[in-house]
Amino acid sequence: MDIIENFETVEVTTDLLILGGGMAACGAAFEAAHWAKLNNLKVTIVDKAVLDRSGAVAMGLSAINLYIGLKDGKNTLKDFVKYVKNDLMGIVRDDLVANIARHVDSSVHLFEKWGLPIWKDENGNYINEGQWQIMINGESYKPIVAEAAKNALKELGKNGSYYERVFITEPILEDDRCVGAAGFSLRENKFYIFRAKTVLAAMGGAAHIFRPRSTGEGLGRTWYPPFNSGASAYFTIKAGAEMTCQEVRFVPVRFKDAYGPVGAWFLLFNSIATNAYGENYMQTRSSELKKWGPYGLTNPTPANLRNYLMMLEVMEGKSPIYMRTEEAIKKIISRAGDEKAAKKKLKELESETWEDFLDMTISQALLWASTNIMPEEKPSEIVACEPYFISSHSGASGAWISGPEDLSPPEYQWGYPHMTTIKGLFAAGDASGASSHKFSSGSFTEGRIAAKAAISFCADYPDMPNINPEKIRELKKEVFKPLETFQIHKNYSNDPDINPNFIKPKMFMFRLQKIMDEYAGGVSSFFRTSKPLLEKGFEFLNFLREDSQKLAAENLHELMRCWENIHRLWQAESHIRTILFREETRWPGYYFRTDFPKIKEEWKCFVNCRWDPETGEWKMMKKEIIDLV
Numbered sequence: 001m002d003i004i005e006n007f008e009t010v011e012v013t014t015d016l017l018i019l020g021g022g023m024a025a026c027g028a029a030f031e032a033a034h035w036a037k038l039n040n041l042k043v044t045i046v047d048k049a050v051l052d053r054s055g056a057v058a059m060g061l062s063a064i065n066l067y068i069g070l071k072d073g074k075n076t077l078k079d080f081v082k083y084v085k086n087d088l089m090g091i092v093r094d095d096l097v098a099n100i101a102r103h104v105d106s107s108v109h110l111f112e113k114w115g116l117p118i119w120k121d122e123n124g125n126y127i128n129e130g131q132w133q134i135m136i137n138g139e140s141y142k143p144i145v146a147e148a149a150k151n152a153l154k155e156l157g158k159n160g161s162y163y164e165r166v167f168i169t170e171p172i173l174e175d176d177r178c179v180g181a182a183g184f185s186l187r188e189n190k191f192y193i194f195r196a197k198t199v200l201a202a203m204g205g206a207a208h209i210f211r212p213r214s215t216g217e218g219l220g221r222t223w224y225p226p227f228n229s230g231a232s233a234y235f236t237i238k239a240g241a242e243m244t245c246q247e248v249r250f251v252p253v254r255f256k257d258a259y260g261p262v263g264a265w266f267l268l269f270n271s272i273a274t275n276a277y278g279e280n281y282m283q284t285r286s287s288e289l290k291k292w293g294p295y296g297l298t299n300p301t302p303a304n305l306r307n308y309l310m311m312l313e314v315m316e317g318k319s320p321i322y323m324r325t326e327e328a329i330k331k332i333i334s335r336a337g338d339e340k341a342a343k344k345k346l347k348e349l350e351s352e353t354w355e356d357f358l359d360m361t362i363s364q365a366l367l368w369a370s371t372n373i374m375p376e377e378k379p380s381e382i383v384a385c386e387p388y389f390i391s392s393h394s395g396a397s398g399a400w401i402s403g404p405e406d407l408s409p410p411e412y413q414w415g416y417p418h419m420t421t422i423k424g425l426f427a428a429g430d431a432s433g434a435s436s437h438k439f440s441s442g443s444f445t446e447g448r449i450a451a452k453a454a455i456s457f458c459a460d461y462p463d464m465p466n467i468n469p470e471k472i473r474e475l476k477k478e479v480f481k482p483l484e485t486f487q488i489h490k491n492y493s494n495d496p497d498i499n500p501n502f503i504k505p506k507m508f509m510f511r512l513q514k515i516m517d518e519y520a521g522g523v524s525s526f527f528r529t530s531k532p533l534l535e536k537g538f539e540f541l542n543f544l545r546e547d548s549q550k551l552a553a554e555n556l557h558e559l560m561r562c563w564e565n566i567h568r569l570w571q572a573e574s575h576i577r578t579i580l581f582r583e584e585t586r587w588p589g590y591y592f593r594t595d596f597p598k599i600k601e602e603w604k605c606f607v608n609c610r611w612d613p614e615t616g617e618w619k620m621m622k623k624e625i626i627d628l629v
């Protein structure tokens with residue numbers, strides 16, 4: 001039986017194709033609609049999920065983590081760039097960070113206009129959580145932003161459309177240019193070919209590459225949304241784009257088991273964390289920071305170094321580590337005045353602390369409730385999570401993109417802003433690298449910047465590119481192969497999950513996670529790795545790659561799972577290759593090279609890599625850091 005005959009091929013032609021439906025993609029759709037209307041161009045957005053609740057902001061957020069406050073003179077761009085650079089141990093593109101930061105406030109003002117409640121003080125000023133973060137009532141953050149994006153597309157009439165529950169698998173290239181994408185519907189028997197003059201990749205980062213702390217009954221619970229699975233990295237790598245910072249994973253420290261946010265506790269409530277014996281390790285271990293100068297000696301201490309001091313405590317057997325919520329609350333209340341005022345303050349704090357979780361990590365509130373935790377009485381455990389790929393947060397992995405003409409040195413500028421090294425392929429949010437700390441507002445803003453540039457690309461290249469029909473047939477065969485593999489071999493055994501002729505996606509994912517965890521510095525190896533470990537892991541990764549040909553899917557949902565894992569595999573490979581190449585330890589709280597345990601001046605550079613679609617070979621390269629501040 002030829003499975004692919006059951007699938008209708010749907011061809012969609014558009015000028016700008018936006019892949020993903022998260023913060024960057026919604027920003028892109030909103031901005032693109034404005035410029036597309038002026039130029040009579042088509043804009044199409046494709047999300048594997050539903051725009052209203054897709055991506056990392058799906059559950060909501062309790063803070064917007066990037067707001068500069070330029071109009072009120074709260075901060076300067078220079079301060080922000082310096083802060084980001086220090087947090088990333090010197091490895092950032094100043095031009096990209098500044099470009100996003102100089103536009104981000106206007107995006108936040110739009111969110112407020114669209115109905116997002118932002119906390120304000122008695123004078124009507126935003127309430128800051130930290131220097132760059134402002135507090136929101138953000139349970140409905142994503143639906144609000146998605147509604148604005150959809151309304152903007154509606155304004156385009158027949159020129160604006162969005163596809164939901166369509167999973168993007170592959171980039172489509174013609175000559176040296178990206179001219180579209182292939183995907184399939186998760187609900188109907190449809191194979192999609194999107195043909196476009198220009199493509200913007202914004203499919204988020206990746207979780208479930210490393211074995212998560214929560215397995216078995218807790219499987220699926222991770223800090224980063226499990227439904228972002230490396231599609232951006234895969235898409236850009238497969239298109240032949242140069243990638244950067246593939247070694248810079250993010251290891252967040254969060255409340256244990258439910259991964260609740262710690263930002264409000266550390267920044268708004270000024271809580272401290274201690275080891276099991278009540279010692280504040282940021283103080284007792286402060287001399288360690290000198291080894292990671294100049295970054296370790298700057299205030300605030302980079303996130304990875306804060307992690308590292310905590311990891312040293314754990315390795316010395318001084319865990320559990322606790323967020324001292326009860327002490328922080330006690331301190332705030334003691335400043336309230338008389339008993340009546342103290343009671344009022346306690347009530348206020350109680351609602352703020354629970355709302356912090358209810359806004360963005362409901363399961364943490366449930367965990368507190370089910371384990372009898374009252375933050376005013378008892379501290380809560382925090383822990384370093386498994387590594388994730390999220391360049392918009394405090395990681396940095398993504399495509400190497402061109403910077404803005406007025407800010408970027410020639411080495412960082414080769415065309416349209418936020419275009420990758422592949423003609424016609426743009427990237428934003430978690431898809432673009434070396435510009436950390438964009439967060440939700442910055443990702444939305446970067447989507448806007450990239451989309452505007454992509455529309456001008458369409459105006460400069462007005463002819464619609466062709467796609468070879470033979471290529472479409474090959475892609476269709478490739479995409480549905482796991483369904484075929486299952487059908488051919490399913491009767492060999494009586495358990496659909498156990499069969500010597502194929503591997504189901506869940507087992508494939510477990511194998512990937514085991515390799516990454518044990519060899520590439522995951523949780524079980526205390527985030528430590530070395531050349532011999534990485535090389536051994538790489539050997540196993542190659543076996544896994546061979547077995548990816550035997551992935552099998554029983555239905556459309558499993559087909560998606562198969563492709564998610566292929567995407568993860570490529571993200572994993574570029575990660576291992578890059579960690580191996582960088583012979584130093586630069587971010588000890590994200591990963592530690594035991595064979596090169598120190599930071600080295602000669603490695604103050606970007607590590608970029610490129611997979612060549614012609615030869616299938618990888619090339620690793622160093623790229624200079626050009627400081628603008």
Ligand SMILES: Cc1cc2nc3c(=O)[nH]c(=O)nc-3n(C[C@H](O)[C@H](O)[C@H](O)COP(=O)(O)OP(=O)(O)OC[C@H]3O[C@@H](n4cnc5c(N)ncnc54)[C@H](O)[C@@H]3O)c2cc1C
Pocket residue numbers: 019020021022023024025046047048049050054055056057061062063064065066166167168169202203204205223224225227228229231232392393428429430431438439440441443444
């Ligand atoms: C737990 C957590 C807490 C955070 N807290 C804050 C905070 O307090 N404040 C703040 O400002 N920021 C916060 N952030 C950061 C913020 O969420 C991200 O910076 C932002 O969402 C990145 O935008 P993006 O568009 O790149 O990715 P996302 O918003 O994650 O969107 C990715 C999109 O790609 C789609 N997609 C994925 N794969 C495919 C595929 N194969 N085909 C089609 N579509 C696909 C997804 O469905 C989704 O629509 C947090 C992030 C996390 C994970």
